Amino acid sequence: MKQWLKRVWFGLLGKDPEAVVVTFGTGSPAEVLAMLAEIRSLLPERRHFLVSDEVLAPEGVTQVRPAEVRQQLRRFRIGMAAVLFNGDRAHTKLRLTAFFLAPTKILAYNSQLERHHLRLRSWLASALFLAGIPLDRIWLRPRWLAFATRDRTVVPNDPLIVEGRPPIGGRRRVGILTPFLPYPLSHGGAVRLFHLIRALARQYNVYLFSFRETETRAELQPLLEFCTMVATVTKPRYREPRWSTLLPPEVWEYESRPMRQLLARLRAERNIDYMQIEFTQLARYPGDVLVEHDVTFDLYAQLYRRRATLASWWDWWRWCRFEKRAVKKFRRVVVMSEKDARLLSESNVTVIPNGVDVRHYEPAPEPAASNLLFIGSFRHFPNVMAFHFLWEEVWPLIRRQAPEAKLTVVAGPDPELNWKLFSQRVFPANATLAAQGVEFLGFVADVRPLYRNANIVLVPTLVSAGTNVKVLEAMAMERAVVSTPSGAGGLDLEHGEEILLAEGAENFAQATLRLLEDAALRRRLAVAARRKAERLYDWSKLGQMQCSLVDELSRDPVLIRKGGPADLEAVRAIQREALPSSKWDAEHYLRHEFYVALWKGAVVGFIAARNTAPDEREILNVAVAASHRGRGLGSQLIRRLLESGKPGEVFLEVRESNVRAQALYRRLGFREVGRRPNYYDDPPETAVIMRAAACRVTTS
Numbered sequence: 001m002k003q004w005l006k007r008v009w010f011g012l013l014g015k016d017p018e019a020v021v022v023t024f025g026t027g028s029p030a031e032v033l034a035m036l037a038e039i040r041s042l043l044p045e046r047r048h049f050l051v052s053d054e055v056l057a058p059e060g061v062t063q064v065r066p067a068e069v070r071q072q073l074r075r076f077r078i079g080m081a082a083v084l085f086n087g088d089r090a091h092t093k094l095r096l097t098a099f100f101l102a103p104t105k106i107l108a109y110n111s112q113l114e115r116h117h118l119r120l121r122s123w124l125a126s127a128l129f130l131a132g133i134p135l136d137r138i139w140l141r142p143r144w145l146a147f148a149t150r151d152r153t154v155v156p157n158d159p160l161i162v163e164g165r166p167p168i169g170g171r172r173r174v175g176i177l178t179p180f181l182p183y184p185l186s187h188g189g190a191v192r193l194f195h196l197i198r199a200l201a202r203q204y205n206v207y208l209f210s211f212r213e214t215e216t217r218a219e220l221q222p223l224l225e226f227c228t229m230v231a232t233v234t235k236p237r238y239r240e241p242r243w244s245t246l247l248p249p250e251v252w253e254y255e256s257r258p259m260r261q262l263l264a265r266l267r268a269e270r271n272i273d274y275m276q277i278e279f280t281q282l283a284r285y286p287g288d289v290l291v292e293h294d295v296t297f298d299l300y301a302q303l304y305r306r307r308a309t310l311a312s313w314w315d316w317w318r319w320c321r322f323e324k325r326a327v328k329k330f331r332r333v334v335v336m337s338e339k340d341a342r343l344l345s346e347s348n349v350t351v352i353p354n355g356v357d358v359r360h361y362e363p364a365p366e367p368a369a370s371n372l373l374f375i376g377s378f379r380h381f382p383n384v385m386a387f388h389f390l391w392e393e394v395w396p397l398i399r400r401q402a403p404e405a406k407l408t409v410v411a412g413p414d415p416e417l418n419w420k421l422f423s424q425r426v427f428p429a430n431a432t433l434a435a436q437g438v439e440f441l442g443f444v445a446d447v448r449p450l451y452r453n454a455n456i457v458l459v460p461t462l463v464s465a466g467t468n469v470k471v472l473e474a475m476a477m478e479r480a481v482v483s484t485p486s487g488a489g490g491l492d493l494e495h496g497e498e499i500l501l502a503e504g505a506e507n508f509a510q511a512t513l514r515l516l517e518d519a520a521l522r523r524r525l526a527v528a529a530r531r532k533a534e535r536l537y538d539w540s541k542l543g544q545m546q547c548s549l550v551d552e553l554s555r556d557p558v559l560i561r562k563g564g565p566a567d568l569e570a571v572r573a574i575q576r577e578a579l580p581s582s583k584w585d586a587e588h589y590l591r592h593e594f595y596v597a598l599w600k601g602a603v604v605g606f607i608a609a610r611n612t613a614p615d616e617r618e619i620l621n622v623a624v625a626a627s628h629r630g631r632g633l634g635s636q637l638i639r640r641l642l643e644s645g646k647p648g649e650v651f652l653e654v655r656e657s658n659v660r661a662q663a664l665y666r667r668l669g670f671r672e673v674g675r676r677p678n679y680y681d682d683p684p685e686t687a688v689i690m691r692a693a694a695c696r697v698t699t700s
Helices: 002-012 029-042 066-072 092-101 123-130 143-148 188-201 217-224 257-269 296-307 310-326 338-344 381-401 415-423 430-435 448-452 469-476 505-517 519-536 539-553 565-578 586-591 633-642 659-667
Strands: 016-024 048-051 061-064 076-084 106-109 115-117 160-163 173-178 205-212 229-234 274-278 289-291 332-335 349-351 371-375 406-410 438-441 456-459 480-483 558-562 593-599 602-613 616-624 649-655 671-680 685-693
Touching (some): 016 029, 048 092, 076 092, 173 257, 188 469, 332 338, 338 349, 371 448, 371 469, 381 406, 456 505, 469 519, 480 505, 505 519, 565 593, 593 633
Parallel strands (some): 016 076, 048 061, 205 229, 371 456
Antiparallel strands (some): 558 593, 602 616, 649 685
């Protein structure tokens, strides 16, 4: 009955009762065909029309020219009208035609080919979608409108602590906090962190704190070979509009109370006396040193100059405000270049450049070919901009004059996802890339074979801060580099001597073509660049700079050494104050293992232990002067005993009521193994016996 009434009603209106689907060609041919294919897969039973002069309709689809669309579709009832809104104005008239024909049936697509039904009842979401906001973000609301949103920020509380190389006795304990695990070496930030942490581990016990994404315990193994501990927390899922906060959104993305708690607890338990914070977005976490891999407000200033929009100004202003305040909080700020040091203009700034492993990246003869190489992880948005510039503007110019040229692109993990996040556009299809001589790769574990197969390395970076590791790798591999001035910024390279610099698509393409034609020039630039890499940018030299910084800043006023007769008077005073019922006289300690803690030359704590059996020791007493309690001196004294190099087990007794001391001992590795009733006098009390294994000491 319903179908009969439907046919009668639409017959009276002069319309076909069965609704049709119309795709309007308001984008490039590739975008329109992708949109059409998706609509046909969603509604295969419907009749489909394509309105376009530019795109040829596939089999099974009726094509209609825009000039004839009203006449041709007059007798059809439009059930859905697919329209692409990608910011261009070339198809404005056709979009208006779609609204006129089917105002309530518009299925809007954006430049990423995400779709959204335009509805009056969801006018705000529809308006945001048409304004170019990704579908994933149009429903987000600021935290001050939390009552109006369902999709809120999620901060996981899932700490994962994995023990690595045993701590080496007598070495300082260095903590490093990073926004990502520095392995695998999938981008420049990971490369720097991996090499400098490994250098630190040769002189210190390194404790790595990091946010993780999908990594598992097994994937931490390469870091555990030189880190004493790796502690991670899953990165928060930040769900707020990027415009809505006074702090930069990249800072909020890493705001995690579980990480703050983990840091505070483990720094106290492991007695970490130096803390280094990597990357500006983590500058709200406490530490001694902030490492600015780039001066971020400089990066956003470049974007603002290029775009000149309110949104780009807001990003720059927030970063400028946050970063200039943040760098004042730290004892020292490390930057990558003298240029970055001048930008910050603070007295606490130190330059430790990026580097390259010149032994790992060994030169090899270049092939007889015209092979170009672009390397840049898409998780860093300047690399997305660089590839877009290369693909859209530079590469067509190069191919026009050198059709034999081939381009290899290495874009890091999840390149298409990162491309969409930063560019809000559909990534070119592999077939399209291949047809233009481009081989596109994601993450590559070892890029050396790609360098060996290349004749020229391209660095078409439009905005950049810090320094680019990929330039240094190309230098070490003895390959000629064509770069924008921004791409080589901060590096001590001279145009025409170690590199060719070019700005703008035409100039960049011409510099590349010049090098393709001149093998002698390629060779001269490459050899000079390799020499400079060896002289200035070898990781082994930069690692020593990092270690010198730690030495300078971690000079602790506390010194722990073996006790002697001159210390006994001070030890007796501490013992009377802290252990009035002790049955041991201080002179007795001289016959056993005896250490004292000195603060600015004065004895403020001690520990004594005796051998009770082969490979077994007993702590006789440990105490800290009341004026110096709460500084971790007791923990340091006990660790000094455990890490003294003697093998075996260490025992101690503690009053049953002294739960605070028991908790401290447990954090240091002691476990209860028994009890002695009425062991203590004044007042009588049971002793809890605890045991710990002495730390294994190595000398490597």
